[in-house]
Amino acid sequence: MEVVRDRPYARPLPELDPTSEPFWRAAGRGELLVQRCPACGERQFYPRPVCTACGGTPEWEVASGLGVVHTFTIVRQYGAEPFRSELPYAVAIVELDEGVRMLGNLTDCAPDEVRIGLEVEAYAVAAEGGIGIPFWRPRRSGAK
């Protein structure tokens, strides 16, 4: 996953806790992590301390960063900065090739061109403290 370092990240930062911190730190290095349970094989996102299928202890796995838009909305009104100056923007739930779904902003695509089923790839924007914030964009040539 590409890490964009020349785009200032002005939005509120995620609150790190022991369960989620590895996800944000890995995104800062260009790795999109999901959890996989070694006991039953289930994957899950968002990060949790236990497997929601069997109660086992999940491990981190680097995901492909590829997925498709499962559903989305276009945000056209927002009163507060910095979101206000980004209007209109797309927020999507992306189904990863690994089967889990992630919520994120979809960029590099006109709002009217966003579709369910659109093939997307993850990238990260470097933020304060060495973490990365994952975003989504339409796949570029070369990604399958």
Ligand SMILES: [Zn+2]
């Ligand atoms: Zn499990």
